[in-house]
């Protein structure tokens with residue numbers, strides 16, 4: 001619905017214009033005012049898409065009104081069509097200089113007026129869209145500045161952490177060599193060593209963000225990667241959470257690192273455990289799926305091809321539409337009170353995107369959630385033929 005304000009000191013003219021407009025443009029709400037001073041207040045308080053303004057009015061002429069309208073941030077973008085009784089070139093020129101959009105001569109021809117109104121409304125719609133896009137771009141700029149700052153801080157912390165972890169790894173290796181295998185501390189030392197190595201791998205990923213991959217053809221078997229992550233996950237989740245995973249032993253491989261799969265699983269399973277309030281079952285599954293152009297709307301943006309679909313399902317609280325729209329935004333969390341930082345899923349989506357894949361989420365309040373990661377299956381033959389293109393697609 002478009003709001004149009006008609007300002008004319010003649011009530012009959014307002015009446016005639018309203019009739020002409022509402023007969024031909026259904027999506028309009030016309031308000032008429034005879035006092036320009038009150039009209040100025042009105043445009044400040046209500047959003048108007050167009051002002052139709054009489055030039056000759058006793059209290060304040062159209063030029064004075066236009067000057068006031070264009071001088072204020074809130075009202076300066078409202079298109080104005082001036083009504084002029086005389087063919088006064090000087091007035092028209094002045095009004096155009098002040099920012100009037102168009103003119104209609106009095107007495108106005110209804111058809112001509114409606115055409116000019118439609119043009120002005122089109123301009124108003126474009127202006128609204130531009131403003132919306134500008135606001136969005138400003139938000140994105142702020143977000144990316146925050147991300148850049150977070151990246152700098154994370155890199156600094158990761159660098160120091162890396163040095164500390166290498167001390168731990170070095171000392172544990174030394175200890176492990178010195179202890180005999182039967183020594184009671186031997187198993188603990190090995191556990192410390194393997195956790196520290198895993199942590200060092202994660203830290204290295206942070207340090208490598210933004211760097212081109214050294215080995216684009218690093219392929220893994222996701223099934224094996226999940227197998228090796230499960231022990232780690234069991235240690236991280238409460239024992240009241242069961243993990244169900246049957247490795248289907250698929251032969252296909254994907255171009256990823258084991259650590260990336262572990263990080264995806266870790267974040268999704270922690271979220272699932274939170275959603276089930278620490279009690280329930282997480283189902284991890286793996287299937288293959290071919291995507292072609294006939295696939296449902298949702299999957300159409302994906303590149304056609306063969307994908308490994310790696311899903312994590314829970315029977316937790318689920319999500320409504322509003323939450324679902326924002327879950328991949330950095331810092332979006334509904335768990336502020338429980339210390340959530342809203343970073344987990346943005347990391348997951350970044351990893352999956354870097355692997356050339358995408359994520360499909362299905363969830364409803366109280367009906368649980370299923371996160372399905374579609375990761376392109378590595379095609380060794382195609383990779384050998386189109387090495388350059390493949391390297392680019394892996395980013």
Ligand SMILES: Nc1ncnc2c1ncn2[C@@H]1O[C@H](COP(=O)(O)OP(=O)(O)OP(=O)(O)O)[C@@H](O)[C@H]1O
Pocket residue numbers: 267271272275314316317318319323327332333334335339340341342343344345346368369
């Ligand atoms: N399995 C799930 N069930 C219900 N809601 C979920 C699930 N996974 C994610 N969410 C919603 O998405 C939001 C964002 O998740 P994300 O992992 O990015 O951040 P977080 O878990 O809040 O914090 P953290 O940075 O510690 O991971 C969560 O706060 C939650 O509202």
Ligand SMILES: [Mg+2]
Pocket residue numbers: 267270271343344345
């Ligand atoms: Mg999380």
